[in-house]
Amino acid sequence: MTTARRVLLAAAIAALPFAALAQSSDQGIFDIYLRGVKAAQLGYSGAEQGGRYSAAGKLQTSGLIGRLRTVSYDAKSRGVISGRDFRPSLYEEARNNNGEVRKARMAYRGGVPQGRELDPPRPQSELALDPAKQGGTLDVMTAIYAVLGAQPRDAVCKVDEYLFDGIRRSRITLGAPKxxxxxxxxxxxxxxxxxxxxxxxxxxxxxxxxxxxxPAGDGKWHATRVDMETTYGRGSMVRR
Structure with missing residues (x-):
């Protein structure tokens, strides 16, 4: 995963059809710009019911970059939720790089990721951290939904979560609401x-x-814009 994509995903996912969430209660689509040029599109969809949640998203290149290279990233996750405390139970992803598709799956047990299952099989990165030491972390898709999706007013700007993608550990924090x-x-x-x-x-x-x-309706709020500095220059995400 490139630096730009990690930042855009951590930041944080026309609605896209996600079969995994036929009963979706929240969805959105963002246009992503780098240095003012449209570079990609990020869509997400999520649902919560009975103390459980499911979320799915799709990131794909668009604009001039999309005409030069087709790259897409599909992800879905599910787990339990209490208030705004998310605990994933399963994360799945599929990456398509100009027709080359690679999939990964990571299950959780007691809040601890059990390591990635890769399809097609391939060597794990030598840099990968020990999954057994990553208890309490979120997968990327859950983090996207938690940050961008509809949430109560008193939850806005109150995020402090550690992420683990099967290889890397990172942290995302939100605060200082104005x-x-x-x-x-x-x-x-x-x-x-x-x-x-x-x-x-x-x-x-x-x-x-x-x-x-x-405001997103029903007393909830959702993210409508993300502005950031990346290693490729100024970037932004704007909800349609």
Whole structure:
């Protein structure tokens, strides 16, 4: 996963059809820009019922970049939820890079990831952290849904979660809410912790960004814009 994609996903996913969430109660689509140029599209869908949640998302290149190279990333997750405390039980992903598809699956037991199952089989990264030591972490799709999706007013800008993608550990935090008319802005940070390549850690470990939330109806709020600095320049995500 490239630096830009990790930052855009951590930041944080026309509605896309997600068969896994036929009873979807929340969905959205964002256009992603790098240096003012449309680079990708990120859609998400999520549902919560009876103390359980499910979420799915799709990230794919678009605009000029999409015409030059077709890359997509599909993910889905499910688990239990109490208030805004998410605990995944299963995460699945499929990456398509110009027709080359790679899949991965990671189950959880007692909140602890059990390691990635890869399809097709391939060697695990030598940098991969021990899954047994990553208890309490969120998968990427759950984090996207938790940050971007509809949530109660008193939950806005209150996120402090560790993420584990099967290889790397990182942290995403949101805070300092500031009310501006009908919007709430908060400062946020994505931080690399472990499992990254040495040159990535030397390049940069902290990526600050800002989120804007607006009313989503039924007393809930959702993210409508994300602004950030990436290693490729200024980036933003804008909800349609």
């Amino acid at each position: 009310v501006e008319g009908d919007t709430i802005r908060c400062t946020a940070e994505y931080r690399r912790i472990g499992g990254f390549k040495p040159d990535e850690m030397a390049e940069r470990t902290v990526f600050p960004f800002q989120l804007t939330y607006e």
